[in-house]
Amino acid sequence: MSQHAGSPEHESLSAPGLSTLLRERGAATWAAATSHPMVAEIGAGTLPHETFRFYFEQNIQYLHCYVQGIALAIAAAPDRASQATLARFLIQITDVEIPANLTFLTRLGGSPDRLPAQLPTTRGYAGHLLAAAGSGSLPVALAALLPCQWSYGEIGQRLAAGGAPPDPVYADWIAMFADDGYDDLVRASTGLLDSCAADADQRAAEAAFDAATGYELAFWEMAYTRGASDGGA
Known part of the structure; x- marks a missing residue:
């Protein structure tokens, strides 16, 4: 039997996943974070090194703290496939991003x-991650963890498309998030959230995702103002 455009089967196949729904509900904050002036200046290579x-x-x-949050998510993972995806996520941070940041x-x-x-923004964001990831719910843990990984992948892809800035510090930072391996990891992580959506407390997942997206924006602002937005320079 063929599936018609209006059939329940077609609708279920075409319905957006939980990750897309979460991102769309917070689209304005997401856009403000990923297009923050600091992000634009990184892309142009004009951000002061200080x-x-x-x-x-x-x-x-x-x-x-992000590493601790991923570890808590692994503890909540129901099967080996989920654990394998989260292990890749963890290795990206411990073996790539932390050494690169240093x-x-x-x-x-x-x-x-x-x-x-x-x-305060750093402490608040870390506290939010650990509380959500320690809730025992894998969808809630992922909802809190994903805005960081996902938004950086989007930033890296967009800035790379504009050409590498002349300052190698900025060019190297962009390259870390713009390669195909990072994009593949983002797809795996968002796909994991979508696959466990049936077990989600959607309100809790929405709250976790929204708060993390807000913290992403606040973190960029904190860094851009060198702490002034947090009440001190």
């Missing part, structure tokens, strides 16, 4: 041994 160094000083500390910080004149205190 500002990028400030970003890495906070982001390194955030990423350590290298970028050093290239910009900073020191991993002299990191400043976490600012």
Whole structure:
């Protein structure tokens, strides 16, 4: 029997996944985060190095909490396939992004041994991730974790399409998120959320995703203002 455009079978096949629904409901905040002035200046290679160094000083500390959040999500994963996807996610952070962040910080004149205190946005974002990931619900954990990974993939792809900036620090940072391997990981992670959507408390997932997207925007603003948006320079 053929499936008609109005049939329930067709609708179920074409219906957007939970990841798409979550992103669409927070589209304005998502757009503000991924097109933030700091992102634009990274793409142009015009961001002051001092500002990028400030970003890495906070982001390194955030990423350590992000690792803990992914580990909690792995603990909530129901099967080996889910665990394998999340293990790839974890390795990307521990073996690629944290070492790269440490290298970028050093290239910009900073020191991993002299990191400043976490600012309120960094602490708040980390606390949100750990609370959501520790809820025991894999969909809620993923909803909190995905805005970071997913938005950086989008940023990397868009900035790379505009051509590499002349400053190698910015060109190298963009390249880290623009390659096909990163895009494949994003698809795997969003696909995992979609596959476990039937087990989701959708309101809790929406709240987790919305809060994380808001924190992404706040984190860019915090770094761009070198802490002024958090109440101190």
